[in-house]
Amino acid sequence: MAVSSSSLGSAKALACFHASYLAPRRTASSSTCPRLPSIKMCASPAPPAESRKTVWVWTENRQVMTAAVERGWSTFLFGSKDLANDWSSTARILPLYIDGLEIFDEGNKKVAAISKISSPSELQLIQPDNVEVQNTVIHFQGDWQVIPAENIVAAFQGFAGTVLAVSKNSTEAQVFLEALEQGLDGVVLKVENMDDIIKLKDYFDRRNETKSQLQLTKATVSKVEVVGMGDRVCVDLCSIMQPGEGLLVCVGSYARGMFLVHSECLETNYIASRPFRVNAGPVHAYVTVPGDKTSYLSELRSGREVIVVDQNGLWRTAIVGRVKIESRPLILVEAKESSGHDTYSIFLQNAETVALITPDRGSGGRKAIPVTSLKVGDEVLVRKQGGARHTGIEIQEFIVEK
Known part of the structure; x- marks a missing residue:
C-alpha cells in the first residue's frame, strides 16, 4: 500500500x-x-x-x-x-x-x-x-x-x-x-x-489513537477506614472488560490523582461475574472520559463514553449502557505516591466485588485487591494529573482541596 x-x-x-x-x-x-x-x-x-x-x-x-x-x-x-x-x-x-x-x-x-x-x-x-x-x-x-x-x-x-x-x-x-x-x-x-x-x-x-497509553504510577495505601452510608454509582458498559481493566476514578475533592478501579469481571463464591460493570464510587467522584476530560459519576448517562484502562496504561473508549445509583456502606482509601509528597483518596463501596488494580510487578501475580482485603502498605495504581478542573477540563489555578 x-x-x-x-x-x-x-x-x-x-x-x-x-x-x-x-x-x-x-x-x-x-x-x-x-x-x-x-x-x-x-x-x-x-x-x-x-x-x-x-x-x-x-x-x-x-x-x-x-x-x-x-x-x-x-x-x-x-x-x-x-x-x-x-x-x-x-x-x-x-x-x-x-x-x-x-x-x-x-x-x-x-x-x-x-x-x-x-x-x-x-x-x-x-x-x-x-x-x-x-x-x-x-x-x-x-x-x-x-x-x-x-x-x-x-x-x-x-x-x-x-x-x-x-x-x-x-x-x-x-x-x-x-x-x-x-x-x-x-x-x-x-x-x-x-x-x-x-x-x-x-x-x-x-x-486519540496515536496516544494509546497512559502513564500510571504506584501508590502505597496509607489508610483504610470504614465510613458511613453514601450513594454509590455502578457503571454498566456496552463492552466486556478483561482482568486488569477498569475505570480511572477519584473523589471530587482530590482531582489530582485518580485510582484505577477494577471491573467486576473476577469470579467470586457469592456472585456471578459481571465483566461489563465497574462499581466506581460515590456520586461526587470524577471518572475519566475521552478528550482528556473528567465527568462526575452522577452525570454519566446511557450513550456517553468513558475511558477503560488496563494494568499497563493501555486504554480504549467504551459506551455507557446504564448507570445505577444505590445507597451502600462506603470505605475511605488513602494512598501516597512513592515520593510521599502527594496523598490521594477515594471512597468505594465496602464489598468484596469492589477492587483496586495493582502494579503488574510486586503484587504476587494479583491484578486487583478487593477493598475488603486492602491493608496499609499495599500498592495500587493511580494516574497523576493537574489539581484543578473546571467543567471536567484541567486548568491551572490556585486551589486547596481537603
Whole structure:
C-alpha cells in the first residue's frame, strides 16, 4: 500500500498527502514500500498491530476545504480537472479529479476506481481478484450501509490495496471505519457542511489513537477506614472488560490523582461475574472520559463514553449502557505516591466485588485487591494529573482541596 515518488511527485507532496490515524490492522502488508500505482502513503515503519486510516474530502465548498486542511486532511476529490487546478492555487492540497468511474492525479495518472453498489448482486462482484487498481472507492447507492460495509471488510481481508467508502456525513463515516470492528481502510467524506469535518476529526480525537497509553504510577495505601452510608454509582458498559481493566476514578475533592478501579469481571463464591460493570464510587467522584476530560459519576448517562484502562496504561473508549445509583456502606482509601509528597483518596463501596488494580510487578501475580482485603502498605495504581478542573477540563489555578 505504497506510492513511488514518480507517481505522486516530490517527497514534499507525499508528506502532506493525507492525515492518518492509528487503528487495528486489517491487512497483512509488507513492512517495505513497493512501487505500486497506489495513492496510500508509505509511512514510516509502525508496530505490526497498527495500520492507518485514510480520509479524502469530496466537496465544492471552500469553507469545508479550509476546515479540512486546518485539521490535517489535504487530499480532495473534484468533479473536473479545472476545478482541481483552481482550488490548488488557493491552498496547499493534493487534488484528485473524477472522470466517470475513475480517479486521476495532477499528472493524469489513474490512481483509483469507483465502484457504485446499488444491489446485493453488484456487491458480490466487488472482490479483490476483480480489482484492477490498488485503490478502490466504494460508493453505496441508497440508505443501506452497515451490512454491505461488513461484507466488504470480510471480502477484502488481506487485500494489499486501499478500500474506501463514500460517506455523506460523519455518522456514515464512523460506520465504515468501525465495520466488523476493524473497518475499511478509510473514507471519502462527501459533504458541503463543515460541521461534518469537525465531527469526524472529533471522532478520531476522542479515540486519540496515536496516544494509546497512559502513564500510571504506584501508590502505597496509607489508610483504610470504614465510613458511613453514601450513594454509590455502578457503571454498566456496552463492552466486556478483561482482568486488569477498569475505570480511572477519584473523589471530587482530590482531582489530582485518580485510582484505577477494577471491573467486576473476577469470579467470586457469592456472585456471578459481571465483566461489563465497574462499581466506581460515590456520586461526587470524577471518572475519566475521552478528550482528556473528567465527568462526575452522577452525570454519566446511557450513550456517553468513558475511558477503560488496563494494568499497563493501555486504554480504549467504551459506551455507557446504564448507570445505577444505590445507597451502600462506603470505605475511605488513602494512598501516597512513592515520593510521599502527594496523598490521594477515594471512597468505594465496602464489598468484596469492589477492587483496586495493582502494579503488574510486586503484587504476587494479583491484578486487583478487593477493598475488603486492602491493608496499609499495599500498592495500587493511580494516574497523576493537574489539581484543578473546571467543567471536567484541567486548568491551572490556585486551589486547596481537603
